[in-house]
Amino acid sequence: MNAPYHHGDLRASALQMGMERLESQEQPDLGLRALARDLGVSATALYRHFPNKDALLDALALEGVNRLGQHQAEAAAQAGGGRDGFAEVGVTYVKWAVKNPALLRLIYNRVGQVDLAADDPTAMGEAFYQLRAGIAATMPDEMSKDQRAAAALHAWSLVHGLAMLILDGQVEYDPQMVRKVVTMTNFSDC
Amino acid sequence: MNAPYHHGDLRASALQMGMERLESQEQPDLGLRALARDLGVSATALYRHFPNKDALLDALALEGVNRLGQHQAEAAAQAGGGRDGFAEVGVTYVKWAVKNPALLRLIYNRVGQVDLAADDPTAMGEAFYQLRAGIAATMPDEMSKDQRAAAALHAWSLVHGLAMLILDGQVEYDPQMVRKVVTMTNFSDC
DNA sequence: TCGCGATGTTTATGCTGTTAACATGCCAAT
DNA sequence: ATTGGCATGTTAACAGCATAAACATCGCGA
Numbered sequence: 457m458n459a460p461y462h463h464g465d466l467r468a469s470a471l472q473m474g475m476e477r478l479e480s481q482e483q484p485d486l487g488l489r490a491l492a493r494d495l496g497v498s499a500t501a502l503y504r505h506f507p508n509k510d511a512l513l514d515a516l517a518l519e520g521v522n523r524l525g526q527h528q529a530e531a532a533a534q535a536g537g538g539r540d541g542f543a544e545v546g547v548t549y550v551k552w553a554v555k556n557p558a559l560l561r562l563i564y565n566r567v568g569q570v571d572l573a574a575d576d577p578t579a580m581g582e583a584f585y586q587l588r589a590g591i592a593a594t595m596p597d598e599m600s601k602d603q604r605a606a607a608a609l610h611a612w613s614l615v616h617g618l619a620m621l622i623l624d625g626q627v628e629y630d631p632q633m634v635r636k637v638v639t640m641t642n643f644s645d646c
Numbered sequence: 647m648n649a650p651y652h653h654g655d656l657r658a659s660a661l662q663m664g665m666e667r668l669e670s671q672e673q674p675d676l677g678l679r680a681l682a683r684d685l686g687v688s689a690t691a692l693y694r695h696f697p698n699k700d701a702l703l704d705a706l707a708l709e710g711v712n713r714l715g716q717h718q719a720e721a722a723a724q725a726g727g728g729r730d731g732f733a734e735v736g737v738t739y740v741k742w743a744v745k746n747p748a749l750l751r752l753i754y755n756r757v758g759q760v761d762l763a764a765d766d767p768t769a770m771g772e773a774f775y776q777l778r779a780g781i782a783a784t785m786p787d788e789m790s791k792d793q794r795a796a797a798a799l800h801a802w803s804l805v806h807g808l809a810m811l812i813l814d815g816q817v818e819y820d821p822q823m824v825r826k827v828v829t830m831t832n833f834s835d836c
Numbered sequence: 837t838c839g840c841g842a843t844g845t846t847t848a849t850g851c852t853g854t855t856a857a858c859a860t861g862c863c864a865a866t
Numbered sequence: 867a868t869t870g871g872c873a874t875g876t877t878a879a880c881a882g883c884a885t886a887a888a889c890a891t892c893g894c895g896a
């Protein structure tokens with residue numbers, strides 16, 4: 457571990473600390489002052505590494521999308537195709553959301569500020585595109601292109617909505633209920 | 647219009663102004679200072695009517711849930727029963743969310759802070775219970791109680807998730823696509 | 837008529853994100 | 867090897883926020 461300067465690698469340390477808080481707390485304090493204090497550094501030091509607070513949050517959200525996407529990809533590969541496989545991937549999404557509530561919230565809060573139709577796609581937009589492609593890939597093969605798109609949106613909406621309702625305390629988390637709800641969709645009449 | 651005091655009826659005026667902003671802006675400024683300023687009143691005057699900012703937001707969110715619930719009830723009554731009726735109610739939910747993005751966000755932000763299993767149910771909790779009951783009531787009759795609960799949660803998750811994805815800019819709003827996605831669910835194999 | 841409670845104002849405190857001016861330490865070019 | 871400059875960190879300051887306390891004013895009821 458080289459310490460090229462005063463602190464070492466403040467940017468990486470800040471992101472790591474933010475990530476730890478996002479993983480361990482439901483409503484983490486990601487204020488610049490709070491982070492700087494706990495990093496043993498002055499209140500404004502982070503401005504040497506991020507233009508503003510949003511940039512820090514964006515970096516954390518990007519890391520979050522990448523983790524989520526990788527998690528989903530692994531689940532899809534392990535579950536295999538077919539309706540059972542799809543259900544498994546959907547359950548995985550909800551389970552991940554329950555385990556990472558603050559991170560999922562941050563992701564969707566941040567991606568909402570991004571212009572996903574911009575000329576130069578941001579890293580965030582790119583990562584989200586991968587996630588969406590992964591979802592569409594798990595759709596049954598016998599569908600047309602339009603049907604696949606609609607089915608993918610249906611699936612994404614279902615698991616995302618269910619996750620949000622659980623995170624917002626509207627529904628208590630019950631793995632069996634989640635599986636039942638996710639399995640309830642069948643695409644036979646499209 | 648009686649003016650019983652200095653301002654008239656500051657509490658009602660503040661709620662009305664907040665509601666107008668929630669209806670007309672995507673990211674309304676609901677800061678106490680901003681509201682007070684535009685109401686022509688001192689920065690702290692609202693503290694005579696609300697214990698704190700959260701109480702103001704709760705009041706606005708409560709009004710929002712009531713409007714949403716009434717809107718859904720009307721849609722349900724007009725659409726009638728059956729699967730077509732349910733689809734219509736679901737589409738109505740998404741349409742309302744698109745037309746009232748800030749209000750829907752506020753509702754779910756606030757209801758997340760509420761302990762819905764409290765001894766004395768809050769007005770917010772009560773209103774939300776009505777909304778859920780309305781959703782469950784549109785479920786097909788031939789289901790068992792458990793099946794109805796699961797189907798209601800499925801439906802709620804689907805439309806809520808779709809609405810959130812649209813509000814977060816992940817999906818462009820397209821009424822036909824919404825109808826297709828909502829109609830895609832069939833409950834034949836529960 | 838008087839007084840008291842309800843309503844609004846003023847002032848102040850501590851928090852936040854953010855900027856500017858200054859200090860420090862390392863690396864690279866001379 | 868020395869030095870100049872850039873990257874990094876610190877200090878001080880500002881504006882805005884929610885909030886609390888002390889003060890002022892108005893209207894209604896006793």
